[in-house]
Amino acid sequence: MNSLNSIQQGTIFSIEEFAVNDGPGIRTTVFLKGCPLHCVWCHNPEGISPEPQYMMKKDETTVCGYRITADELASRLLKNKEIYSLNKGGVTFTGGEPLLQYGFLLNVLRKIKPEIHTAIETSGFASEEVFREVLPLLDLVLFDVKHTDPAIHKKYTGVDNQLIRKNLECLCSSGKDFVIRIPLIPGINDTKENMLAVLDIIRDAKSLQRVEILRYHKMAGAKYSMIGKEYNPPFDPEIPPRVYNVFEDNNINTIVL
Amino acid sequence: MNERIKNLREYLLDKKHHQFRRTPGELGIQNLSDEYKASGFSPVKRSAACFSAMLEKEQPVILPGEKIVFTRTVTEVPEVFTKEEWDAIKTSHYIHEKGYVCNISPDYAYTLTYGLEARKEEISKRLEDAGLTKDQKEFLLSAYSSLVSLQDCIEKYAQYALSVGETEIATTLQAIKCNGATSFREALQLLRILHFSIWEAGNYHNTLGRFDQYMYPYYIRDIENGVLTKEDAFDLLEEFFLVCNKDSDLYPGMQQGDNGQSMVLGGRSMTGEYLFNELSRMCLQASYELELIDPKINIRVDRDTPAEIYELGSQLTKIGLGFPQYSNDDVVIPGLIRKGYAEEDAYNYVVAACWEFIIPGVAMDIPNIDALSLIECVRDCMEQLKDCPDYASFYSLIEKEMANRLDAMCKKHHNIYMIPAPMMSLLMDGTIERAKDISEGGKYNNYGIHGTGIATAADSLAAIKKYYYEEQKVDYSAWMNALTHNFKEEKELQELLRKEAPKMGQDDDYVDLIARDLLNSFDRALQGRINEKGGVYRAGTGTAMYYIFHATELGATPDGRSADEKIPANYSPSLYIKQKGPLSVIKSFAKPDLKNVVNGGPLTLEFDQSVFRNDESVAKLGMLVRTFITLGGHQLQLNTVCKEKLLDAKKHPENYRNLIVRVWGWSGYFVELDECYQDHVINRIEFGL
Numbered sequence: 001m002n003s004l005n006s007i008q009q010g011t012i013f014s015i016e017e018f019a020v021n022d023g024p025g026i027r028t029t030v031f032l033k034g035c036p037l038h039c040v041w042c043h044n045p046e047g048i049s050p051e052p053q054y055m056m057k058k059d060e061t062t063v064c065g066y067r068i069t070a071d072e073l074a075s076r077l078l079k080n081k082e083i084y085s086l087n088k089g090g091v092t093f094t095g096g097e098p099l100l101q102y103g104f105l106l107n108v109l110r111k112i113k114p115e116i117h118t119a120i121e122t123s124g125f126a127s128e129e130v131f132r133e134v135l136p137l138l139d140l141v142l143f144d145v146k147h148t149d150p151a152i153h154k155k156y157t158g159v160d161n162q163l164i165r166k167n168l169e170c171l172c173s174s175g176k177d178f179v180i181r182i183p184l185i186p187g188i189n190d191t192k193e194n195m196l197a198v199l200d201i202i203r204d205a206k207s208l209q210r211v212e213i214l215r216y217h218k219m220a221g222a223k224y225s226m227i228g229k230e231y232n233p234p235f236d237p238e239i240p241p242r243v244y245n246v247f248e249d250n251n252i253n254t255i256v257l
Numbered sequence: 258m259n260e261r262i263k264n265l266r267e268y269l270l271d272k273k274h275h276q277f278r279r280t281p282g283e284l285g286i287q288n289l290s291d292e293y294k295a296s297g298f299s300p301v302k303r304s305a306a307c308f309s310a311m312l313e314k315e316q317p318v319i320l321p322g323e324k325i326v327f328t329r330t331v332t333e334v335p336e337v338f339t340k341e342e343w344d345a346i347k348t349s350h351y352i353h354e355k356g357y358v359c360n361i362s363p364d365y366a367y368t369l370t371y372g373l374e375a376r377k378e379e380i381s382k383r384l385e386d387a388g389l390t391k392d393q394k395e396f397l398l399s400a401y402s403s404l405v406s407l408q409d410c411i412e413k414y415a416q417y418a419l420s421v422g423e424t425e426i427a428t429t430l431q432a433i434k435c436n437g438a439t440s441f442r443e444a445l446q447l448l449r450i451l452h453f454s455i456w457e458a459g460n461y462h463n464t465l466g467r468f469d470q471y472m473y474p475y476y477i478r479d480i481e482n483g484v485l486t487k488e489d490a491f492d493l494l495e496e497f498f499l500v501c502n503k504d505s506d507l508y509p510g511m512q513q514g515d516n517g518q519s520m521v522l523g524g525r526s527m528t529g530e531y532l533f534n535e536l537s538r539m540c541l542q543a544s545y546e547l548e549l550i551d552p553k554i555n556i557r558v559d560r561d562t563p564a565e566i567y568e569l570g571s572q573l574t575k576i577g578l579g580f581p582q583y584s585n586d587d588v589v590i591p592g593l594i595r596k597g598y599a600e601e602d603a604y605n606y607v608v609a610a611c612w613e614f615i616i617p618g619v620a621m622d623i624p625n626i627d628a629l630s631l632i633e634c635v636r637d638c639m640e641q642l643k644d645c646p647d648y649a650s651f652y653s654l655i656e657k658e659m660a661n662r663l664d665a666m667c668k669k670h671h672n673i674y675m676i677p678a679p680m681m682s683l684l685m686d687g688t689i690e691r692a693k694d695i696s697e698g699g700k701y702n703n704y705g706i707h708g709t710g711i712a713t714a715a716d717s718l719a720a721i722k723k724y725y726y727e728e729q730k731v732d733y734s735a736w737m738n739a740l741t742h743n744f745k746e747e748k749e750l751q752e753l754l755r756k757e758a759p760k761m762g763q764d765d766d767y768v769d770l771i772a773r774d775l776l777n778s779f780d781r782a783l784q785g786r787i788n789e790k791g792g793v794y795r796a797g798t799g800t801a802m803y804y805i806f807h808a809t810e811l812g813a814t815p816d817g818r819s820a821d822e823k824i825p826a827n828y829s830p831s832l833y834i835k836q837k838g839p840l841s842v843i844k845s846f847a848k849p850d851l852k853n854v855v856n857g858g859p860l861t862l863e864f865d866q867s868v869f870r871n872d873e874s875v876a877k878l879g880m881l882v883r884t885f886i887t888l889g890g891h892q893l894q895l896n897t898v899c900k901e902k903l904l905d906a907k908k909h910p911e912n913y914r915n916l917i918v919r920v921w922g923w924s925g926y927f928v929e930l931d932e933c934y935q936d937h938v939i940n941r942i943e944f945g946l
Binding site: 028 | 877
């Protein structure tokens with residue numbers, strides 16, 4: 001998988017203009033392909049495999065994912081830099097896990113950074129070196145927290161959360177603006193205990209902008225059949241998740257989406 | 258919305274007031290034209306007589322809880338000419354639409370200020386002039402008698418109100434029967450009556466203009482004097498908005514909802530002040546609460562308009578009414594001045610029924626007199642492609658085609674005839690002074706031509722430039738085969754054209770600059786043309802219903818569009834293209850020199866309802882609108898739709914009687930539209946998550 005280490009080229013599966021839920025202002029979100037996690041509730045399953053793959057959309061077979069050079073991606077993003085600065089917006093890289101293709105991501109960020117407000121949405125699952133290297137190139141980090149319990153985390157996402165915890169602690173003390181995002185999955189992480197544990201980690205971070213609680217949406221499974229997979233969540237998607245807004249109670253700006 | 262308004266809203270939506278309606282046949286006024294013919298009445302006298310006959314038959318009605326009265330009970334306006342007479346007029350004249358004065362913006366403020374009695378005195382005084390011609394006298398007398406009939410009808414309503422114990426209504430009516438309005442309530446009541454009266458006279462697409470400007474003095478005086486609380490003022494305002502929905506199904510239009518009750522808020526003054534006041538804000542709030550199709554709100558904005566106003570507008574967009582529509586003062590005002598409008602008039606602009614820029618009180622423009630199909634111009638030059646050595650020579654052919662079509666069109670607009678409109682004339686400036694009916698012209702008599710299929714035309718030319726001239730990938734016979742046989746054997750070519758060729762809306766200069774050329778050529782082709790009333794011609798980017806008409810016999814087009822596919826409404830990207838997103842669309846569509854196409858016609862963006870789940874995303878929509886304006890866009894309308902809902906509404910219309918969509922320049926009830934208009938809305942590309 002040498003493509004993962006390529007600095008010049010990366011694999012993305014979408015560039016979405018006017019993404020309204022990925023950071024401040026008018027933003028474009030770039031979806032990088034490939035994710036080391038396999039969350040059972042993932043609503044972008046086409047982002048998991050790092051390679052382009054077939055996808056069925058309305059009886060038409062399309063290829064999801066394509067190679068793009070860092071130069072081309074940067075120039076496409078720079079094309080709208082006036083719009084971003086006019087509206088205090090910018091570009092957000094998400095995925096998949098954007099740090100999986102870190103060489104490419106760093107390269108693109110360096111090309112656009114001075115002129116564009118940059119953000120990533122990350123699971124935090126990356127080596128500490130990579131995480132520290134990317135931070136100075138970002139204006140904002142949207143950090144996803146699924147669960148604080150290592151065993152439960154591993155069970156539902158496929159990976160241990162030790163690295164994630166370390167990177168989150170690094171972020172909390174870095175002074176970098178960040179947002180905590182918690183996808184709220186019914187019966188899996190929507191417990192008061194889990195929310196309090198998250199609160200414990202982040203409550204003293206001065207540059208925490210806010211917490212975003214993203215309630216599980218039952219449409220989340222819609223894309224699985226398009227990539228020839230079955231969606232079998234080990235929870236009942238019909239039950240709405242419980243919202244324990246312990247953050248608001250502790251004077252942390254919180255939004256429930 | 259308080260209980261009173263809520264109940265009145267339900268009452269109207271349940272159409273309970275329809276019980277009071279009578280047809281001209283039931284009332285014995287269906288054959289007025291025979292009498293007029295027999296009596297040898299002049300056309301203007303007929304209009305006034307017919308207006309009086311209608312008002313005489315109006316039955317006073319006060320709906321439960323109403324404070325602002327006047328409900329239309331006569332369903333139709335009788336003809337003033339017999340069929341033979343009208344046929345004779347038609348053979349020797351050009352008739353615009355139905356022949357009535359329509360689609361202009363009356364000056365209500367003057368009569369609101371001075372009152373009906375003063376208007377009568379004004380006419381009496383004018384009649385003292387010994388130099389008046391017979392026709393001038395006839396017009397003045399007709400206008401006078403229209404005022405008398407209107408006053409009689411107001412008196413009839415007042416008496417009825419007294420008889421049912423509605424003394425407040427009676428007092429209000431008796432005050433404004435003669436005098437100008439002295440309070441917000443009186444002003445709303447008189448405005449209602451004036452607006453009612455022009456519909457009653459057969460005029461249609463009667464706009465409301467700059468309501469927040471001409472009503473504000475009444476509002477603020479009452480508030481400052483403590484005679485009205487803000488809550489009560491808002492309550493009255495909501496009732497006025499409701500009233501606009503009372504008779505609108507009786508108003509003529511292409512489709513139910515196409516009734517032209519536009520209202521324009523805000524705008525920059527000549528002295529640089531941004532005129533968005535407390536009443537403007539209340540109008541947005543009233544619309545937000547009522548969720549009805551009328552009045553159709555427009556907001557005049559510019560690069561310095563505060564972000565908050567865009568946010569307020571976006572709140573309204575979110576609920577799916579298809580308005581507000583935005584227009585950009587930075588582009589429209591210079592554009593109008595360029596077309597010869599005086600500076601003070603240009604600064605006072607409003608929109609006509611849909612989006613055509615007109616001037617209230619002074620313009621007798623016909624901004625929708627015709628439509629040029631830009632894509633037909635391209636199509637009809639295709640056969641000569643082989644004779645053109647380069648793109649420039651092919652393009653000049655298209656310019657010639659445009660000029661030829663416009664020649665033929667302008668020749669048609671000859672010896673135009675409009676049914677005299679004495680009541681409407683009273684609401685247009687200078688008519689009494691000139692002693693001339695507004696149907697004979699106003700200060701401005703300009704004609705507007707819509708331009709349809711701009712994106713399809715630009716995309717087609719881009720494909721020809723790229724694949725025929727530059728890359729020489731597609732030869733002449735391949736193009737012609739594809740177009741003649743609707744891409745039957747040229748599937749590969751069609752794929753190339755649809756998926757690879759540059760498309761307007763993707764922020765690609767290659768095609769966007771072609772669109773700019775086309776619109777500049779369209780404008781140039783109209784320059785120097787003077788219509789028979791001395792007015793100029795204005796080019797526009799609107800389509801009205803021509804996006805349906807012009808697509809039916811178009812055939813396949815060089816951009817890869819199949820014969821059975823639609824063309825976009827107004828100023829919008831092709832329906833089938835792969836969109837990059839809203840940023841690319843607004844950038845593409847802001848590139849042309851839009852002050853040159855000041856007849857108007859908005860870029861239309863469709864969003865899936867799910868995009869706007871919270872206030873933050875609504876605020877971002879406001880940013881997007883502001884960006885389009887800052888980039889130099891001229892006009893924008895936004896729709897929030899839910900495709901599944903629309904599809905279901907086609908199957909089960911009974912469950913969706915209040916579902917509102919934006920059609921071409923107006924909002925209507927989806928289930929009441931003809932299927933072709935329904936399908937077009939469904940087929941537009943929406944931006945989702």
